[in-house]
Amino acid sequence: MTNTRIDRRMAKLKAEGRPALVTYFMGGDPDYDTSLSIMKALPKAGSDVIELGMPFSDPMADGPAIQAAGLRALKAGQTLKKTLAMAADFRKSDDETPIVMMGYYNPIYIYGVERFLADAIQSGIDGLIVVDLPPEMDDELCIPAVRAGINFIRLATPTTDDKRLPKVLENTSGFVYYVSMTGITGSALADTGKVGDAVRRIKGHTHLPVCVGFGVKTAEQARAIGASADGVVVGTAIVNAVANVLGPNGEMTADPAEAVATLVSGLAQGVRQARLAAAE
Amino acid sequence: MNQPVAPNSFRTGPDEQGMFGIFGGRFVAETLMPLILDLEKHWTEARNDPAFKAELDNLNTHYTGRPSPLYFAERLTEHLGGAKIYFKRDELNHTGSHKINNCLGQILLARRMGKKRIIAETGAGQHGVASATVAARFGLPCIVYMGATDVQRQAPNVFRMKLLGAEVRPVTSGHGTLKDAMNEALRDWVTNVDDTYYIIGTAAGPHPYPELVREFQSVIGRETKEQMLAVEGRLPDMLVAAVGGGSNAIGLFHPFLDDKDVRIVGVEAGGKGLSGEEHCASLTAGSPGVLHGNRTYLLQNEDGQIKDGHSISAGLDYPGIGPEHSWLKDSGRVEYVPIMDQEALEAFQMLTKLEGIIPALEPSHALAEVIKRAPKMDKDQIIVMNLCGRGDKDIFTVGKILGVEL
Numbered sequence: 246m247t248n249t250r251i252d253r254r255m256a257k258l259k260a261e262g263r264p265a266l267v268t269y270f271m272g273g274d275p276d277y278d279t280s281l282s283i284m285k286a287l288p289k290a291g292s293d294v295i296e297l298g299m300p301f302s303d304p305m306a307d308g309p310a311i312q313a314a315g316l317r318a319l320k321a322g323q324t325l326k327k328t329l330a331m332a333a334d335f336r337k338s339d340d341e342t343p344i345v346m347m348g349y350y351n352p353i354y355i356y357g358v359e360r361f362l363a364d365a366i367q368s369g370i371d372g373l374i375v376v377d378l379p380p381e382m383d384d385e386l387c388i389p390a391v392r393a394g395i396n397f398i399r400l401a402t403p404t405t406d407d408k409r410l411p412k413v414l415e416n417t418s419g420f421v422y423y424v425s426m427t428g429i430t431g432s433a434l435a436d437t438g439k440v441g442d443a444v445r446r447i448k449g450h451t452h453l454p455v456c457v458g459f460g461v462k463t464a465e466q467a468r469a470i471g472a473s474a475d476g477v478v479v480g481t482a483i484v485n486a487v488a489n490v491l492g493p494n495g496e497m498t499a500d501p502a503e504a505v506a507t508l509v510s511g512l513a514q515g516v517r518q519a520r521l522a523a524a525e
Numbered sequence: 526m527n528q529p530v531a532p533n534s535f536r537t538g539p540d541e542q543g544m545f546g547i548f549g550g551r552f553v554a555e556t557l558m559p560l561i562l563d564l565e566k567h568w569t570e571a572r573n574d575p576a577f578k579a580e581l582d583n584l585n586t587h588y589t590g591r592p593s594p595l596y597f598a599e600r601l602t603e604h605l606g607g608a609k610i611y612f613k614r615d616e617l618n619h620t621g622s623h624k625i626n627n628c629l630g631q632i633l634l635a636r637r638m639g640k641k642r643i644i645a646e647t648g649a650g651q652h653g654v655a656s657a658t659v660a661a662r663f664g665l666p667c668i669v670y671m672g673a674t675d676v677q678r679q680a681p682n683v684f685r686m687k688l689l690g691a692e693v694r695p696v697t698s699g700h701g702t703l704k705d706a707m708n709e710a711l712r713d714w715v716t717n718v719d720d721t722y723y724i725i726g727t728a729a730g731p732h733p734y735p736e737l738v739r740e741f742q743s744v745i746g747r748e749t750k751e752q753m754l755a756v757e758g759r760l761p762d763m764l765v766a767a768v769g770g771g772s773n774a775i776g777l778f779h780p781f782l783d784d785k786d787v788r789i790v791g792v793e794a795g796g797k798g799l800s801g802e803e804h805c806a807s808l809t810a811g812s813p814g815v816l817h818g819n820r821t822y823l824l825q826n827e828d829g830q831i832k833d834g835h836s837i838s839a840g841l842d843y844p845g846i847g848p849e850h851s852w853l854k855d856s857g858r859v860e861y862v863p864i865m866d867q868e869a870l871e872a873f874q875m876l877t878k879l880e881g882i883i884p885a886l887e888p889s890h891a892l893a894e895v896i897k898r899a900p901k902m903d904k905d906q907i908i909v910m911n912l913c914g915r916g917d918k919d920i921f922t923v924g925k926i927l928g929v930e931l
């Protein structure tokens with residue numbers, strides 16, 4: 246069992262009897278400074294775990310919203326180095342909130358795995374989600390990350406059957422991210438009853454917390470998913486909150502951090518009601 | 526880079542993890558992983574099943590028109606005044622290119638796996654047409670993802686696909702070319718995991734695609750070997766083929782990889798020149814990275830973001846390359862060189878006038894390399910070039926460049 250900010254935060258929430266609100270945003274969207282202010286606003290608005298998106302030119306598991314956010318960030322000059330710097334900047338005022346970097350492997354591979362892990366530790370990163378590294382590719386980054394003391398959080402999906410689950414869980418730590426449907430980010434939410442069944446199925450194989458994402462957009466959905474899951478992940482809705490305050494030429498028509506904070510506060514209320522609702 | 530020790534055989538890859546040395550692999554989202562393992566299982570069974578082979582052979586013969594001729598290009602040889610030039614004429618295949626070889630193999634796999642819906646990506650539209658063709662032949666619905674830019678520059682093929690009953694979905698993300706179409710096809714596959722079979726059009730993608738596409742395309746090289754021995758009584762001195770993703774090239778090359786006296790040359794799209802950004806020479810000017818399920822040479826920046834390539838030929842306009850080619854490059858077995866847009870265009874016109882064959886712009890790149898090399902070789906030496914596609918689809922592009930209104 247590892248002891249990272251993620252482990253400590255999940256244990257604390259378990260003791261409080263409520264699920265975690267895990268929020269994804271795109272690092273560098275629409276620019277570095279605004280994005281950093283969004284990051285800082287997340288815990289204040291009630292986010293328990295931050296997923297810091299690493300932009301990639303070819304995000305093959307993402308829908309149009311996150312694709313566009315990544316391209317905006319890249320256009321504004323975001324790089325993996327700057328995304329790490331953003332985490333380090335955030336850590337200057339917050340040493341508690343867990344940060345999980347999420348993205349695709351190639352920028353990390355090009356940065357150099359050893360150098361990346363060293364810099365990630367320096368920047369206060371607690372976990373990694375790398376979409377295109379299944380367990381078959383664990384030697385690439387997962388094993389070195391775990392050795393370096395960083396949680397490698399794996400995605401489990403509806404296609405991950407009971408036979409395969411142990412392989413997926415083998416080197417996973419921090420939490421398990423259950424993708425609620427087969428599809429790309431930003432699609433419609435799956436049937437919450439089915440999601441509950443899937444969470445129970447995964448829990449039969451692991452003691453790790455199970456967080457559920459893909460498709461959660463509203464406080465009501467967060468509440469419903471949070472009834473069975475240990476955490477609820479929201480991404481596209483947050484990225485859209487940023488996009489919605491950008492004009493046709495990318496100019497800001499309102500403060501993106503404020504727009505994100507309003508959304509996240511609502512979601513935070515949703516997860517806080519989840520177990521009350523479940524107990525009803 | 527350090528040259529690895531030459532292996533005993535260049536024909537044994539990939540290994541069980543789908544690796545050719547450091548290249549290849551299975552870099553896909555978890556949602557797809559069980560599907561890829563299932564595909565591997567069915568592929569392994571199929572390749573060892575005589576009935577599968579018999580059915581494919583039969584279709585190759587009676588539907589595609591194989592074997593394709595090995596043609597001695599007498600006038601071109603005379604004109605260049607050096608090595609004897611032979612063309613492996615896969616442009617005479619049904620649908621006009623080598624792409625059908627792969628599509629027939631994969632549609633039989635799809636049927637074996639009980640899949641009900643076919644998706645494909647396409648650049649030039651040749652793979653899209655071949656996919657739409659086999660889907661029509663086997664009565665399955667087919668969706669083809671095609672970059673919006675390519676939809677415009679390959680309009681005749683778009684119409685062909687529609688006639689064949691396929692739905693063509695233009696992809697506007699990125700530059701709207703092959704790489705973006707592949708992203709979109711992968712997104713479709715991640716969404717429709719139960720009923721959908723993804724026919725990848727080149728020898729790239731996650732394992733086992735590079736291997737199975739190579740096997741279906743290797744019919745080109747196997748036939749060439751037999752035909753060459755029959756007409757010349759010996760193997761050729763040199764093989765030349767264009768590489769986009771690398772399927773026609775690996776199909777010709779693979780059966781010859783252990784014939785050490787056969788020099789092998791792959792020709793990449795040099796676009797407007799390697800000094801700028803407008804080319805697609807991933808092997809000559811790129812570096813190893815991970816995209817579309819495999820590690821391979823890619824055009825990318827120092828942050829690992831993938832660049833959009835450029836080529837006059839839509840079929841070579843891909844910033845990556847099949848992983849086996851990356852390995853063949855690093856091991857030194859195959860030499861890879863770039864050819865510029867302008868050189869390909871001149872070769873296109875030369876062949877048309879000298880041999881009465883209108884080649885596709887993709888093999889026109891290979892031809893331009895042959896035009897450079899043949900004069901420097903002896904008259905008793907032999908070059909075989911893969912004439913993998915015909916140029917009907919390209920006459921509008923060429924016309925535009927030559928200033929002719931069609």
Ligand SMILES: Cc1ncc(COP(=O)(O)O)c(C=O)c1O
Pocket residue numbers: 622623648649650651652726727728767768769770771772773774839840841885887888913914915
């Ligand atoms: C005629 C022709 N040749 C070559 C290619 C490039 O693909 P590959 O390198 O896989 O053969 C294409 C792709 O569309 C093509 O249509």
